[in-house]
Amino acid sequence: MHVAVLGGTGKTGRAVVAALAQGGVSARPLGRSAFEDLPAALSGADAVHVIAPNLHADEPAYVGSVLAAAREAGIGRLTYHSVASPYAPSMPHHLGKAVAEDLVRRSGLRWTILQPCAYVQNFVAALRAVPAEGGDLEVPYAVDTPFGLVDLDDVAAATAVVLTGPGHDGATYELGGPATVTVAHVGAAASEVLGRPVTARRTDPGAWRGDGLDDRERTWLRAMFAYYDDHGLPTGPLPLAALLATVGRTPTTVGATLARELAGTS
Template identity: 55%
Template sequence: MSVQRVAVLGGHGKTGRAVCAALADRGVEGRPLGRDDWPDLASAVAGCEAAYVIAPNLHPDEPSYVTSVLAALTEAGVGRVVYHSVASPYVPAMPHHVGKAVSEDLVRRSGLDWTILQPGAYLQNLDLTGPLDLPYSPDVPFGFLDLADLGRAAAVVLTEQGHAGSTYELATRVATVRELAAEAGVPVRQVADPGTHPWLSAMFAYYDEHGLPVGTRVLDTLLGR
Protein backbone atom coordinates (compact mmCIF):
# COMPACT_ATOMS: atom_id res chain seq x y z
CA MET A 1 0.00 0.00 0.00
CA SER A 2 1.36 3.42 -0.97
CA VAL A 3 1.56 5.84 1.95
CA GLN A 4 0.76 9.48 1.11
CA ARG A 5 -0.39 10.82 4.50
CA VAL A 6 0.75 9.91 8.00
CA ALA A 7 -0.97 11.10 11.17
CA VAL A 8 1.70 11.99 13.73
CA LEU A 9 0.20 11.87 17.22
CA GLY A 10 2.26 14.22 19.36
CA GLY A 11 3.41 15.81 16.14
CA HIS A 12 4.04 19.30 17.56
CA GLY A 13 6.89 18.23 19.88
CA LYS A 14 10.54 17.78 18.92
CA THR A 15 10.08 14.09 18.10
CA GLY A 16 6.99 14.70 16.00
CA ARG A 17 8.66 17.55 14.13
CA ALA A 18 11.62 15.31 13.29
CA VAL A 19 9.28 12.60 11.97
CA CYS A 20 7.26 15.09 9.88
CA ALA A 21 10.44 16.60 8.41
CA ALA A 22 11.75 13.19 7.39
CA LEU A 23 8.40 12.26 5.84
CA ALA A 24 8.42 15.52 3.87
CA ASP A 25 11.85 14.61 2.51
CA ARG A 26 10.18 11.52 1.04
CA GLY A 27 7.28 13.46 -0.43
CA VAL A 28 4.85 12.19 2.22
CA GLU A 29 2.52 14.45 4.18
CA GLY A 30 2.97 14.27 7.94
CA ARG A 31 -0.20 15.47 9.66
CA PRO A 32 0.82 16.66 13.16
CA LEU A 33 -1.90 16.15 15.76
CA GLY A 34 -2.07 17.33 19.34
CA ARG A 35 -4.41 18.02 22.25
CA ASP A 36 -6.83 20.05 20.15
CA ASP A 37 -7.44 17.03 17.92
CA TRP A 38 -8.11 14.64 20.79
CA PRO A 39 -11.89 15.19 21.22
CA ASP A 40 -12.55 13.76 17.73
CA LEU A 41 -9.39 11.82 17.00
CA ALA A 42 -11.01 9.39 14.55
CA SER A 43 -11.98 12.32 12.33
CA ALA A 44 -8.54 13.89 12.69
CA VAL A 45 -6.77 10.76 11.43
CA ALA A 46 -9.28 10.02 8.65
CA GLY A 47 -7.69 9.90 5.23
CA CYS A 48 -4.29 8.86 6.55
CA GLU A 49 -2.85 5.50 5.53
CA ALA A 50 -0.60 5.24 8.61
CA ALA A 51 0.01 6.77 12.03
CA TYR A 52 3.05 7.43 14.18
CA VAL A 53 2.12 7.45 17.87
CA ILE A 54 4.07 9.47 20.43
CA ALA A 55 2.57 9.69 23.91
CA PRO A 56 3.06 12.86 25.97
CA ASN A 57 6.24 12.77 28.02
CA LEU A 58 5.76 11.05 31.41
CA HIS A 59 2.10 10.41 30.69
CA PRO A 60 0.53 9.13 33.92
CA ASP A 61 -1.31 6.31 32.10
CA GLU A 62 0.29 5.67 28.74
CA PRO A 63 -1.56 2.35 28.15
CA SER A 64 -4.89 4.19 28.43
CA TYR A 65 -3.65 6.83 25.98
CA VAL A 66 -2.50 4.19 23.51
CA THR A 67 -5.77 2.25 23.88
CA SER A 68 -7.71 5.36 22.88
CA VAL A 69 -5.43 6.04 19.92
CA LEU A 70 -5.68 2.46 18.65
CA ALA A 71 -9.49 2.62 18.89
CA ALA A 72 -9.55 5.85 16.88
CA LEU A 73 -7.22 4.43 14.22
CA THR A 74 -9.38 1.33 13.92
CA GLU A 75 -12.56 3.41 13.66
CA ALA A 76 -11.03 5.60 10.95
CA GLY A 77 -9.68 2.65 8.96
CA VAL A 78 -6.01 3.56 9.46
CA GLY A 79 -4.46 0.14 9.16
CA ARG A 80 -0.77 0.93 9.78
CA VAL A 81 0.68 2.10 13.11
CA VAL A 82 4.22 2.76 14.30
CA TYR A 83 4.53 3.16 18.07
CA HIS A 84 7.26 5.32 19.61
CA SER A 85 8.40 3.34 22.65
CA VAL A 86 11.75 3.43 24.46
CA ALA A 87 14.91 1.34 24.63
CA SER A 88 14.64 -1.38 27.31
CA PRO A 89 10.93 -0.83 27.95
CA TYR A 90 10.50 -3.55 30.58
CA VAL A 91 12.57 -2.15 33.44
CA PRO A 92 10.56 -2.48 36.66
CA ALA A 93 12.73 0.18 38.33
CA MET A 94 11.51 2.82 35.83
CA PRO A 95 7.69 3.18 35.89
CA HIS A 96 7.42 5.22 32.70
CA HIS A 97 9.36 2.53 30.82
CA VAL A 98 6.96 -0.12 32.10
CA GLY A 99 4.04 1.93 30.81
CA LYS A 100 5.57 1.72 27.36
CA ALA A 101 6.12 -2.04 27.73
CA VAL A 102 2.42 -2.50 28.48
CA SER A 103 1.55 -0.22 25.56
CA GLU A 104 3.74 -2.28 23.23
CA ASP A 105 1.64 -5.32 24.10
CA LEU A 106 -1.52 -3.39 23.26
CA VAL A 107 -0.08 -2.38 19.90
CA ARG A 108 0.94 -5.95 19.08
CA ARG A 109 -2.58 -7.20 19.85
CA SER A 110 -4.40 -4.34 18.12
CA GLY A 111 -5.07 -6.14 14.86
CA LEU A 112 -3.33 -3.30 13.01
CA ASP A 113 -0.22 -3.57 10.86
CA TRP A 114 2.35 -2.51 13.50
CA THR A 115 5.99 -1.64 14.00
CA ILE A 116 7.59 -0.57 17.28
CA LEU A 117 10.59 1.77 17.56
CA GLN A 118 12.62 1.76 20.78
CA PRO A 119 14.84 4.87 20.74
CA GLY A 120 17.80 5.44 22.99
CA ALA A 121 18.36 8.71 24.84
CA TYR A 122 18.40 11.72 22.53
CA LEU A 123 21.73 13.43 21.96
CA GLN A 124 19.76 16.68 21.86
CA ASN A 125 18.72 16.24 25.50
CA LEU A 126 22.28 17.11 26.54
CA ASP A 127 23.24 20.79 26.47
CA LEU A 128 26.90 20.59 25.51
CA THR A 129 27.33 24.33 24.94
CA GLY A 130 28.67 24.87 28.45
CA PRO A 131 29.42 23.13 31.77
CA LEU A 132 27.13 20.12 32.20
CA ASP A 133 25.56 19.11 35.51
CA LEU A 134 24.25 15.56 35.52
CA PRO A 135 22.08 13.82 38.18
CA TYR A 136 23.70 10.44 37.43
CA SER A 137 27.15 9.10 36.66
CA PRO A 138 28.80 10.55 33.54
CA ASP A 139 30.76 7.31 33.12
CA VAL A 140 27.99 4.79 32.35
CA PRO A 141 27.31 3.62 28.77
CA PHE A 142 24.46 4.93 26.65
CA GLY A 143 23.18 4.34 23.17
CA PHE A 144 22.45 7.93 22.11
CA LEU A 145 20.09 8.72 19.24
CA ASP A 146 20.17 11.80 17.04
CA LEU A 147 16.68 13.23 16.48
CA ALA A 148 17.21 13.50 12.73
CA ASP A 149 18.14 9.81 12.62
CA LEU A 150 14.98 8.97 14.57
CA GLY A 151 12.93 10.85 11.99
CA ARG A 152 14.64 9.10 9.10
CA ALA A 153 14.11 5.67 10.67
CA ALA A 154 10.45 6.42 11.31
CA ALA A 155 9.98 7.54 7.71
CA VAL A 156 11.58 4.33 6.46
CA VAL A 157 9.34 1.99 8.45
CA LEU A 158 6.23 4.07 7.72
CA THR A 159 6.69 4.19 3.95
CA GLU A 160 8.61 1.05 2.96
CA GLN A 161 7.46 -2.55 2.90
CA GLY A 162 8.81 -5.32 5.11
CA HIS A 163 8.69 -3.73 8.58
CA ALA A 164 5.34 -5.03 9.81
CA GLY A 165 5.65 -7.03 13.01
CA SER A 166 9.13 -5.65 13.75
CA THR A 167 10.60 -4.07 16.87
CA TYR A 168 13.73 -1.97 16.41
CA GLU A 169 16.07 -0.53 19.05
CA LEU A 170 17.69 2.66 17.73
CA ALA A 171 20.93 4.44 18.59
CA THR A 172 23.25 6.63 16.54
CA ARG A 173 26.33 6.11 18.69
CA VAL A 174 27.48 4.48 21.91
CA ALA A 175 29.26 6.71 24.41
CA THR A 176 29.35 7.97 27.97
CA VAL A 177 28.32 11.52 28.75
CA ARG A 178 31.90 12.22 29.84
CA GLU A 179 33.13 11.23 26.38
CA LEU A 180 30.60 13.52 24.70
CA ALA A 181 31.52 16.38 27.02
CA ALA A 182 35.21 15.88 26.29
CA GLU A 183 34.53 16.02 22.56
CA ALA A 184 32.60 19.27 23.05
CA GLY A 185 35.33 20.68 25.29
CA VAL A 186 33.07 21.28 28.29
CA PRO A 187 33.35 20.04 31.88
CA VAL A 188 30.84 17.63 33.37
CA ARG A 189 30.06 16.91 37.00
CA GLN A 190 27.58 14.73 38.84
CA VAL A 191 25.14 16.65 41.06
CA ALA A 192 22.26 15.70 43.33
CA ASP A 193 18.93 14.66 41.83
CA PRO A 194 16.73 17.81 41.77
CA GLY A 195 13.66 15.71 42.64
CA THR A 196 11.37 17.26 40.05
CA HIS A 197 9.36 14.08 39.41
CA PRO A 198 9.47 10.66 41.13
CA TRP A 199 9.67 8.85 37.78
CA LEU A 200 12.63 10.99 36.73
CA SER A 201 14.31 10.27 40.07
CA ALA A 202 13.81 6.55 39.47
CA MET A 203 15.29 6.94 35.97
CA PHE A 204 18.32 8.84 37.25
CA ALA A 205 18.95 6.16 39.90
CA TYR A 206 18.78 3.45 37.25
CA TYR A 207 21.04 5.39 34.90
CA ASP A 208 23.55 5.90 37.72
CA GLU A 209 23.94 2.14 38.06
CA HIS A 210 23.43 0.88 34.52
CA GLY A 211 23.24 3.66 31.93
CA LEU A 212 21.07 2.73 28.95
CA PRO A 213 23.12 0.77 26.39
CA VAL A 214 21.68 0.45 22.88
CA GLY A 215 23.48 -0.92 19.83
CA THR A 216 23.85 1.00 16.58
CA ARG A 217 23.68 -1.73 13.97
CA VAL A 218 19.89 -1.75 13.60
CA LEU A 219 19.72 1.97 12.82
CA ASP A 220 22.64 1.72 10.38
CA THR A 221 20.86 -1.10 8.56
CA LEU A 222 17.54 0.75 8.41
CA LEU A 223 19.25 3.84 6.98
CA GLY A 224 21.50 1.90 4.63
CA ARG A 225 24.79 3.09 6.02
Protein backbone atom coordinates in the same frame (compact mmCIF):
# COMPACT_ATOMS: atom_id res chain seq x y z
CA MET B 1 0.80 8.62 1.03
CA HIS B 2 -0.48 10.54 4.05
CA VAL B 3 0.68 9.96 7.65
CA ALA B 4 -0.95 11.28 10.82
CA VAL B 5 1.67 11.95 13.49
CA LEU B 6 0.26 11.98 17.02
CA GLY B 7 2.50 14.07 19.22
CA GLY B 8 3.55 15.65 15.93
CA THR B 9 3.70 19.14 17.45
CA GLY B 10 6.34 18.09 20.03
CA LYS B 11 10.12 17.77 19.83
CA THR B 12 10.16 14.20 18.47
CA GLY B 13 7.07 14.67 16.34
CA ARG B 14 8.40 17.76 14.56
CA ALA B 15 11.52 15.80 13.56
CA VAL B 16 9.40 12.92 12.24
CA VAL B 17 7.13 15.27 10.27
CA ALA B 18 10.21 16.94 8.76
CA ALA B 19 11.77 13.58 7.81
CA LEU B 20 8.54 12.46 6.14
CA ALA B 21 8.25 15.76 4.27
CA GLN B 22 11.84 15.40 3.09
CA GLY B 23 10.84 12.10 1.48
CA GLY B 24 7.86 13.73 -0.21
CA VAL B 25 5.31 12.22 2.20
CA SER B 26 2.55 14.45 3.48
CA ALA B 27 2.36 14.36 7.27
CA ARG B 28 -0.33 15.75 9.57
CA PRO B 29 1.10 16.83 12.96
CA LEU B 30 -1.48 16.30 15.70
CA GLY B 31 -1.31 17.66 19.25
CA ARG B 32 -3.57 17.25 22.26
CA SER B 33 -6.61 18.84 20.59
CA ALA B 34 -6.79 15.83 18.24
CA PHE B 35 -8.09 13.84 21.22
CA GLU B 36 -11.36 15.81 21.14
CA ASP B 37 -12.37 13.61 18.16
CA LEU B 38 -9.56 11.21 17.40
CA PRO B 39 -11.21 9.13 14.66
CA ALA B 40 -11.99 12.36 12.79
CA ALA B 41 -8.44 13.63 13.30
CA LEU B 42 -7.03 10.38 11.86
CA SER B 43 -9.49 9.99 9.00
CA GLY B 44 -8.00 9.81 5.52
CA ALA B 45 -4.52 8.87 6.77
CA ASP B 46 -2.82 5.79 5.33
CA ALA B 47 -0.81 5.30 8.51
CA VAL B 48 -0.47 6.77 11.97
CA HIS B 49 2.72 7.28 13.96
CA VAL B 50 2.08 7.37 17.72
CA ILE B 51 4.26 9.43 20.06
CA ALA B 52 3.06 9.84 23.64
CA PRO B 53 3.80 13.02 25.59
CA ASN B 54 6.83 12.82 27.86
CA LEU B 55 6.06 11.15 31.22
CA HIS B 56 2.38 10.61 30.37
CA ALA B 57 0.59 9.47 33.56
CA ASP B 58 -1.10 6.57 31.73
CA GLU B 59 0.63 5.79 28.44
CA PRO B 60 -1.24 2.48 27.90
CA ALA B 61 -4.56 4.40 28.07
CA TYR B 62 -3.20 7.02 25.62
CA VAL B 63 -2.01 4.35 23.18
CA GLY B 64 -5.15 2.26 23.68
CA SER B 65 -7.34 5.19 22.70
CA VAL B 66 -5.27 5.73 19.55
CA LEU B 67 -5.52 2.04 18.61
CA ALA B 68 -9.32 2.14 18.99
CA ALA B 69 -9.56 5.34 16.94
CA ALA B 70 -7.25 3.95 14.24
CA ARG B 71 -9.49 0.89 13.90
CA GLU B 72 -12.60 3.11 13.77
CA ALA B 73 -11.00 5.35 11.14
CA GLY B 74 -10.02 2.27 9.09
CA ILE B 75 -6.27 2.91 9.30
CA GLY B 76 -4.42 -0.35 8.80
CA ARG B 77 -0.84 0.67 9.57
CA LEU B 78 0.54 2.02 12.85
CA THR B 79 4.02 2.68 14.17
CA TYR B 80 4.67 3.31 17.87
CA HIS B 81 7.49 5.42 19.32
CA SER B 82 8.51 3.49 22.45
CA VAL B 83 11.90 3.58 24.18
CA ALA B 84 15.01 1.41 24.54
CA SER B 85 14.64 -1.15 27.36
CA PRO B 86 10.93 -0.51 27.93
CA TYR B 87 10.56 -3.38 30.41
CA ALA B 88 12.53 -1.73 33.19
CA PRO B 89 10.10 -2.01 36.11
CA SER B 90 11.93 0.51 38.30
CA MET B 91 11.21 3.24 35.72
CA PRO B 92 7.42 3.81 35.56
CA HIS B 93 7.50 5.71 32.27
CA HIS B 94 9.45 2.89 30.61
CA LEU B 95 7.07 0.30 32.06
CA GLY B 96 4.11 2.25 30.65
CA LYS B 97 5.67 1.89 27.21
CA ALA B 98 6.24 -1.86 27.73
CA VAL B 99 2.54 -2.31 28.53
CA ALA B 100 1.56 -0.11 25.57
CA GLU B 101 3.80 -2.19 23.26
CA ASP B 102 1.77 -5.24 24.24
CA LEU B 103 -1.45 -3.42 23.28
CA VAL B 104 0.06 -2.51 19.91
CA ARG B 105 1.12 -6.12 19.23
CA ARG B 106 -2.38 -7.38 20.03
CA SER B 107 -4.19 -4.57 18.18
CA GLY B 108 -4.98 -6.44 14.98
CA LEU B 109 -3.41 -3.55 13.02
CA ARG B 110 -0.21 -3.82 10.95
CA TRP B 111 2.35 -2.40 13.38
CA THR B 112 6.03 -1.61 13.90
CA ILE B 113 7.57 -0.60 17.23
CA LEU B 114 10.58 1.73 17.48
CA GLN B 115 12.66 1.77 20.67
CA PRO B 116 15.03 4.78 20.59
CA CYS B 117 17.73 5.38 23.15
CA ALA B 118 18.01 8.84 24.75
CA TYR B 119 18.66 11.59 22.19
CA VAL B 120 21.98 13.46 21.94
CA GLN B 121 19.77 16.54 21.57
CA ASN B 122 18.78 16.25 25.27
CA PHE B 123 22.14 17.83 26.20
CA VAL B 124 22.06 20.69 23.72
CA ALA B 125 20.34 23.35 25.84
CA ALA B 126 22.79 22.79 28.71
CA LEU B 127 25.76 22.85 26.33
CA ARG B 128 24.60 26.09 24.72
CA ALA B 129 24.67 27.64 28.21
CA VAL B 130 28.33 26.73 28.89
CA PRO B 131 30.18 30.06 29.23
CA ALA B 132 32.92 31.12 26.81
CA GLU B 133 35.68 30.25 29.32
CA GLY B 134 34.30 26.69 29.67
CA GLY B 135 32.29 24.95 32.37
CA ASP B 136 30.47 21.84 33.51
CA LEU B 137 27.83 19.65 31.90
CA GLU B 138 25.90 18.60 34.99
CA VAL B 139 23.63 15.56 35.21
CA PRO B 140 22.15 13.95 38.37
CA TYR B 141 23.50 10.49 37.46
CA ALA B 142 26.83 8.85 36.69
CA VAL B 143 28.85 10.27 33.81
CA ASP B 144 30.61 6.95 33.12
CA THR B 145 27.71 4.53 32.58
CA PRO B 146 27.04 3.30 29.01
CA PHE B 147 24.45 4.81 26.67
CA GLY B 148 23.64 4.32 23.00
CA LEU B 149 22.83 8.03 22.63
CA VAL B 150 21.18 8.62 19.28
CA ASP B 151 20.66 11.60 16.98
CA LEU B 152 16.95 12.50 16.96
CA ASP B 153 17.23 13.29 13.23
CA ASP B 154 18.44 9.70 12.63
CA VAL B 155 15.51 8.36 14.67
CA ALA B 156 13.15 10.48 12.57
CA ALA B 157 14.75 9.32 9.30
CA ALA B 158 14.45 5.67 10.41
CA THR B 159 10.81 6.28 11.32
CA ALA B 160 10.17 7.62 7.82
CA VAL B 161 11.85 4.52 6.35
CA VAL B 162 9.62 2.23 8.39
CA LEU B 163 6.44 4.16 7.55
CA THR B 164 7.07 4.35 3.83
CA GLY B 165 8.82 1.10 2.93
CA PRO B 166 7.83 -2.56 2.88
CA GLY B 167 9.01 -5.32 5.20
CA HIS B 168 8.53 -3.75 8.63
CA ASP B 169 5.17 -5.17 9.76
CA GLY B 170 5.53 -6.98 13.09
CA ALA B 171 9.08 -5.72 13.67
CA THR B 172 10.47 -4.14 16.84
CA TYR B 173 13.61 -2.09 16.25
CA GLU B 174 15.88 -0.80 19.00
CA LEU B 175 17.36 2.48 17.72
CA GLY B 176 20.76 3.20 19.26
CA GLY B 177 23.51 5.47 18.00
CA PRO B 178 26.68 4.18 16.29
CA ALA B 179 28.75 3.79 19.48
CA THR B 180 28.41 3.12 23.17
CA VAL B 181 29.19 6.41 24.88
CA THR B 182 28.98 8.06 28.30
CA VAL B 183 28.02 11.56 29.40
CA ALA B 184 31.76 12.13 29.87
CA HIS B 185 32.11 11.46 26.11
CA VAL B 186 29.41 14.05 25.43
CA GLY B 187 31.39 16.59 27.45
CA ALA B 188 34.58 15.76 25.54
CA ALA B 189 32.84 15.96 22.16
CA ALA B 190 31.26 19.28 23.15
CA SER B 191 34.69 20.63 24.17
CA GLU B 192 35.95 19.98 20.64
CA VAL B 193 32.88 21.40 18.93
CA LEU B 194 32.68 24.52 21.11
CA GLY B 195 36.44 25.04 21.42
CA ARG B 196 36.16 25.47 25.20
CA PRO B 197 36.56 22.94 28.03
CA VAL B 198 33.36 21.16 28.99
CA THR B 199 33.57 18.74 31.91
CA ALA B 200 30.76 16.27 32.56
CA ARG B 201 29.94 16.17 36.24
CA ARG B 202 27.53 14.10 38.34
CA THR B 203 25.50 16.22 40.73
CA ASP B 204 23.73 14.88 43.82
CA PRO B 205 20.40 13.48 42.60
CA GLY B 206 18.94 14.28 46.03
CA ALA B 207 19.57 17.97 45.32
CA TRP B 208 17.85 17.86 41.89
CA ARG B 209 14.74 20.06 42.07
CA GLY B 210 12.87 19.44 38.83
CA ASP B 211 11.43 22.96 38.64
CA GLY B 212 8.11 23.14 36.80
CA LEU B 213 7.32 19.44 37.21
CA ASP B 214 4.65 17.92 39.44
CA ASP B 215 5.43 15.41 42.21
CA ARG B 216 4.73 12.36 40.07
CA GLU B 217 6.92 13.60 37.23
CA ARG B 218 9.74 14.36 39.69
CA THR B 219 9.46 10.90 41.24
CA TRP B 220 9.49 9.22 37.84
CA LEU B 221 12.52 11.19 36.67
CA ARG B 222 14.36 10.45 39.93
CA ALA B 223 13.71 6.75 39.24
CA MET B 224 15.21 7.21 35.78
CA PHE B 225 18.27 8.97 37.18
CA ALA B 226 18.78 6.09 39.66
CA TYR B 227 18.58 3.58 36.80
CA TYR B 228 20.96 5.63 34.64
CA ASP B 229 23.30 5.96 37.64
CA ASP B 230 23.59 2.18 37.94
CA HIS B 231 23.11 0.94 34.40
CA GLY B 232 23.07 3.77 31.84
CA LEU B 233 20.92 2.87 28.84
CA PRO B 234 23.06 0.79 26.47
CA THR B 235 21.75 -0.23 23.06
CA GLY B 236 23.11 -1.90 19.93
CA PRO B 237 23.90 0.11 16.78
CA LEU B 238 22.86 -2.35 14.05
CA PRO B 239 19.07 -1.89 13.56
CA LEU B 240 19.39 1.88 13.08
CA ALA B 241 22.36 1.44 10.74
CA ALA B 242 20.42 -1.11 8.66
CA LEU B 243 17.32 1.10 8.39
CA LEU B 244 19.33 4.20 7.43
CA ALA B 245 21.38 2.22 4.89
CA THR B 246 18.20 1.71 2.87
CA VAL B 247 18.21 5.47 2.18
CA GLY B 248 21.99 5.82 1.81
CA ARG B 249 22.63 7.27 5.27
CA THR B 250 24.87 6.23 8.12
CA PRO B 251 24.14 6.90 11.81
CA THR B 252 25.48 10.20 13.10
CA THR B 253 28.14 10.24 15.82
CA VAL B 254 27.67 12.25 19.01
CA GLY B 255 30.35 14.70 17.81
CA ALA B 256 28.70 15.23 14.43
CA THR B 257 25.27 15.66 16.01
CA LEU B 258 26.64 18.25 18.43
CA ALA B 259 28.50 20.03 15.63
CA ARG B 260 25.20 20.43 13.75
CA GLU B 261 23.11 21.33 16.80
CA LEU B 262 25.62 23.72 18.37
CA ALA B 263 26.57 25.52 15.15
CA GLY B 264 26.48 29.25 15.77
CA THR B 265 26.71 28.94 19.58
CA SER B 266 28.65 31.90 20.88
